[in-house]
Amino acid sequence: MxxxxxxxxxCVIHTDPRAYPKYGKENAIVVLNHKFEIDFLCGWSLAERFGVLGGSKVLAKKELAYVPIIGWMWYFTEMVFCTRRWEQDRKTVSESLLHLRDYPEKYFFLIHCEGTRFTEKKHQISMQVAQAKGLPSLKHHLLPRTKGFAITVRSLRNVVSAVYDCTLNFRNNENPTLLGVLNGKKYHADLYVRRIPLGEVPEDEDRCAAWLHKLYQEKVGATGWALHHLRVLFTRQLWCFGTSGS
Known part of the structure; x- marks a missing residue:
């Protein structure tokens, strides 16, 4: 990798040991926060740890299909691309997702529900939208876009077993970049994974949207991580393992 x-x-992965035996043995929708330039590499790391990297997919913006090498590779491995204009995406995304119902290998389907990478300016605009819609403010995330998630759940229901709620953070206020990785710079990541059975996600589109908003309200922001997970450690077994898997 x-x-x-x-x-x-x-990249240390933290999860409930009761959920661990299912990872890599079931299809899953991975909901990952989108704050860092190398989020997707950490998502690849998660899939690689559990032996499903070869079959895993991502819902990505269409512009990435034109990136040399990576974009072409994604195109030929049947990644799902969207324009982020729902009128255009409804049909194309639905058709692409339906192909995954018969996919022969286990896979993780990664979706960044925030739609774009977090910046302070985007966050300010996003929270104005949240206020206008009567939704609680999110300190460390953008307001999730619900339509892509809802259509993913609807298209893959009875094929996908769970949603993996994943929250990525880097220690010591690191701001990792792809260029830094290419230059061999070492970073220190924590990836918190919570398994949620897909049966807990409502089928109705409006209720599914409300469920996703609640999920993002529950996500713990970077500044509250240490205290929160110390509490979790003592209240429900939390298991972590690093690069070596130990």
């Missing part, structure tokens, strides 16, 4: 082998980056 570019992330761990080339740059030596440590």
């Amino acid at each position: 570019l992330l761990e082998w080339w740059s030596g980056t440590e």
Whole structure:
């Protein structure tokens, strides 16, 4: 892996040991926060740890299909691309997702529900939208876009077993970049994974949207992580393992 082998980056995955035996043995929708430039590499690391990297997919903006090498590779491995204009995406995304119902290998389907990477300016605009809609403010995330998530759940229901709620953070206020990774710079990541059975996600589109908003309200922001997870450690077994899997 570019992330761990080339740059030596440590990506420690924290999860409930009761959920661990299911990872890599079921199809899952991975909901990952979108704050860092190398989020997708950490998502690849998660899939690689559990032996499903070869079959895993992502819902990505269409512009990425034109990126040399990576974009072409994604196109030929049947990644799902969207324009972020729902009128255009409804049909194309639905058709792409339906192909995954018969996919022969286990896979993780990664979706960044925030739609774009977090910046302070985007966050300010996003919270204005949240206020206008009567939704609670999110300190460390953008307001999730619900339509892509809802259509993913609807298209893959009875094929996908769970949603993996994943929240990524880097220690010591690190701001990792792809260039830094390519230059061999080492970063220190924590990826918190919570397994939620897909049966707990409502089928109705409006209720599914409300469920996703609640999920993002529950996500713990970077500044509250240490205290929160110390509490979690003593209240429900939390298991963590690093690059070596130990």
